Amino acid sequence: MNHRIQFQATGGPEVLQWVEAPLADPGPGEVRVRNTAIGVNFIDIYQRLGFYPVTLPAPLGFEAAGVVEGLGAGVTGLAVGQRVAYVDGPTGSYAEARNYSAHRLVSLPDTVSDDQAAAVLFKGLTTHMLVHRVWRRENGPWALVHAAAGGVGLLLTRWLTHEGGRVIGVVSTPEKAKAVEAEGAEAVIVVPRGGSYAGLAAEVKQLTGGLGVGTAFDSTGKDTWEASLDSLAPFGLLASFGRASGAPPAVELVELGRRGSLAVQRPTFFNHIATPEALRAAAKDLFDAHAQGILTAHIHTRMPLKEAGAAHALLESRATTGAVVLVP
Ligand SMILES: NC(=O)c1ccc[n+]([C@@H]2O[C@H](COP(=O)([O-])OP(=O)(O)OC[C@H]3O[C@@H](n4cnc5c(N)ncnc54)[C@H](OP(=O)(O)O)[C@@H]3O)[C@@H](O)[C@H]2O)c1
Numbered sequence: 001m002n003h004r005i006q007f008q009a010t011g012g013p014e015v016l017q018w019v020e021a022p023l024a025d026p027g028p029g030e031v032r033v034r035n036t037a038i039g040v041n042f043i044d045i046y047q048r049l050g051f052y053p054v055t056l057p058a059p060l061g062f063e064a065a066g067v068v069e070g071l072g073a074g075v076t077g078l079a080v081g082q083r084v085a086y087v088d089g090p091t092g093s094y095a096e097a098r099n100y101s102a103h104r105l106v107s108l109p110d111t112v113s114d115d116q117a118a119a120v121l122f123k124g125l126t127t128h129m130l131v132h133r134v135w136r137r138e139n140g141p142w143a144l145v146h147a148a149a150g151g152v153g154l155l156l157t158r159w160l161t162h163e164g165g166r167v168i169g170v171v172s173t174p175e176k177a178k179a180v181e182a183e184g185a186e187a188v189i190v191v192p193r194g195g196s197y198a199g200l201a202a203e204v205k206q207l208t209g210g211l212g213v214g215t216a217f218d219s220t221g222k223d224t225w226e227a228s229l230d231s232l233a234p235f236g237l238l239a240s241f242g243r244a245s246g247a248p249p250a251v252e253l254v255e256l257g258r259r260g261s262l263a264v265q266r267p268t269f270f271n272h273i274a275t276p277e278a279l280r281a282a283a284k285d286l287f288d289a290h291a292q293g294i295l296t297a298h299i300h301t302r303m304p305l306k307e308a309g310a311a312h313a314l315l316e317s318r319a320t321t322g323a324v325v326l327v328p
Contacts, residue, residue: 004095005308006057010050013309013316016060026072026099033084033105034097037118037302038326039063040311041151042219042244047091048312051243054091060308061093065108065117075102083108087121088273094308096328103276106283111291119297119323120155122269124286125279126241127155127295129272130217131163132285134265136237139214141166144204144231146220147244148185149176151323154298156217157183162294168207170200170224172318179298179321193318197223201230208233212260215239222246234260241267298322 004021026032044060046052065085068078078084084105092098108117130152135143143160147153148169157167161184169180169188172195177188187207191197205212212233218224219242228238240248256262273279289295300320303311305328315324 013312016309028073030072032070033066035064035066037114039118040324059092063087064093065114123151142213144216148180197227200227204231
């Protein structure tokens with residue numbers, strides 16, 4: 001019998017249940033994928049908390065690596081036994097096996113293990129978007145990266161650095177700071193849990209010779225919003241791409257002008273990979289960077305799929321450096 005994680009009510013990690021989930025044969029255009037490694041992302045926590053509308057009981061998870069186990073009618077170009085991965089809706093990757101649209105699958109090259117694929121695909125493609133479509137290189141090399149030791153943060157630090165960026169990371173512990181420095185950050189500012197971000201902008205200004213950063217990548221949200229705006233150079237960009245500490249406030253356009261003709265953007269991964277062609281092109285860039293050693297996902301821990309609730313609690317506790325992977 002197939003099993004999956006689902007939730008009957010939104011709430012804390014305890015709402016996640018391990019249930020039997022009978023699986024029909026794959027329909028036309030679908031493939032049965034036996035998941036071998038499942039990526040845990042902060043968006044899964046937002047879903048569980050009910051920040052995005054879901055129909056209950058709801059399955060969970062956007063990404064997994066696995067093996068093709070069966071082909072529905074009309075599927076071409078894929079074979080039983082082939083290694084694949086997916087990183088998109090509908091949710092339901094927290095499962096032993098599932099059916100998925102063939103045209104949204106990515107073939108896995110031999111250079112990427114299943115664990116690495118589950119750790120790097122969602123977070124790495126988000127990083128690809130942030131580096132190639134969001135980063136304002138024309139504003140100079142300095143970039144501020146919040147949650148720099150997180151799953152996205154470490155990859156972003158490394159890729160920006162590789163592209164000539166000068167990264168100032170923000171983390172909550174000295175141990176995390178070491179991990180971020182190892183990915184190439186020029187400076188790392190430690191703001192402990194419960195600490196204030198009020199002095200952050202002054203430190204950033206000092207590190208950048210009074211200028212400020214051209215781009216601030218902010219996935220923390222509410223707690224860091226003001227500090228991010230104040231850290232920007234004139235005409236700088238605040239790329240607000242997450243809300244780990246809560247939703248950021250509404251933007252006053254006049255206020256952006258007053259603070260230095262600033263720009264604010266809300267980049268979203270799903271817009272970046274909106275078509276199968278865009279997904280495959282970005283995945284190719286990512287796997288090439290991985291094969292060349294430019295990017296390697298740091299896996300904080302692997303946990304059994306049944307313990308998805310504990311994995312969520314771990315990620316929410318801010319104790320992780322890099323990615324958490326679930327194993328069915
Ligand atoms: N827009 C998009 O398309 C997109 C796509 C993927 C991910 N994201 C966002 O990117 C962020 C990173 O995702 P991830 O999966 O790689 O997670 P992660 O960075 O591994 O974990 C979140 C990190 O946020 C920091 N944080 C700061 N304040 C926090 C708080 N109050 N509660 C919890 N964490 C807090 C923690 O680092 P410190 O303890 O070091 O501060 C924590 O480790 C998330 O906000 C996610 O929503 C956005």
